[in-house]
Amino acid sequence: MQFKTFLFTISYVFFCTAFVVYPAFCEEIVIYDFEEDAQEWQIPDWAKGNEDYVGSDLTLSKEHSSALRVFADFPGTGVWKGVYIERVMDVTDWSDFASIKADIFLPEDAPEGVGGRFIFTLGDDWVWTEMNRPLSLKPGEWTTISASILPDSMDWRYFLTDEFRKDIRKIGIRIETITHTAAYSGPLYIDNIRVCSERED
């Protein structure tokens, strides 16, 4: 009887301790996996007609898993260039989530000096809101770009308010030259766009 009581006590202690010892883990929800189609991602018309934007031919590709593929034509002439794709959101309230991530593949023959960042369009006024810095992409590898969307996030040009997090109208990804002499003409791949429910420290 005493041994059973002891076992019962130990079990309860371990059960309760689990909430103290283990940090919150990030439950990721993949929102765009591009397994069957481009899921309404597109190059907006304004980007097609803008000389600073050099993306074209957005389509689904099976070359590097099933992913979104867009062609980039970075001339490497010392001027900033970008490739921008976006998707209008149907689910606009992201206040339950802590971060957003996407995987980007830069082919091996691409140069260093290319980066990616998230861009949101927020609120009634459709405010363009981009990460304050691009994250470098490594040629020949899948690179995960990530941004916290919590109010204390240091990833944007201003601190995101709850008002904004509840009204995300569009999500965009821009792949751009960090080093403006980076010359590359070829495909870029985007996949596995996901949100994470918990802060990752």
Next chain:
Amino acid sequence: MKLGILAVSCVVLVAATLGTGICAETEEMVIFGFEKDLQDWQIPEWEVEDTEYYAAEDIAVSGYYASEGDYSLELLVDFPGGSWKGAYVEKEMYVTDWSQFSALKVDVYVPQTVPAGLKGRIVLTVGEQWKWTEMNRGIALTPGEWNTITAVVKEGSTDWKFFPDEKFRQDIRKIGVRIESDRKPVYKGPIYIDNVRLAK
């Protein structure tokens, strides 16, 4: 016996839940707490070379004193006395638009053994021209306790050498803290900085 264990377990469970960070929304947001590292705060190179006016020797994360969490930024200073000297640390900001906030606050701890007389002020680097902008007066730091330096950043603030307009807080490029000794006191040792936060 079983009821007692159940009661204790419930207390532990509730305490653990509270300890995981679920808390009521406050009007202040901590942007630098130094709980894991220096968060890219540094002594700028120009200061290291300016030994005539500047007295910062080193910075590190310290667990000795903290006004928030368990750690703070420890700034080692060497004020020889007899002239004005400052010890300045700064951080480049990537979140540059502070329009939602009205004030910046920083906590500074001066060890109890230090004679009174040290002051602290916030320095911001603002705008495309990276304009150095410091508070118009230093705040006296009382030894042996945490002192809060507050700088209002919204339009009309009287904390700066000029009246800021609305654009002032829309393009904050760097945030800095300067500890000063104006001829006295003489002090060589650590000063602690923590809980850098924005207030609405």
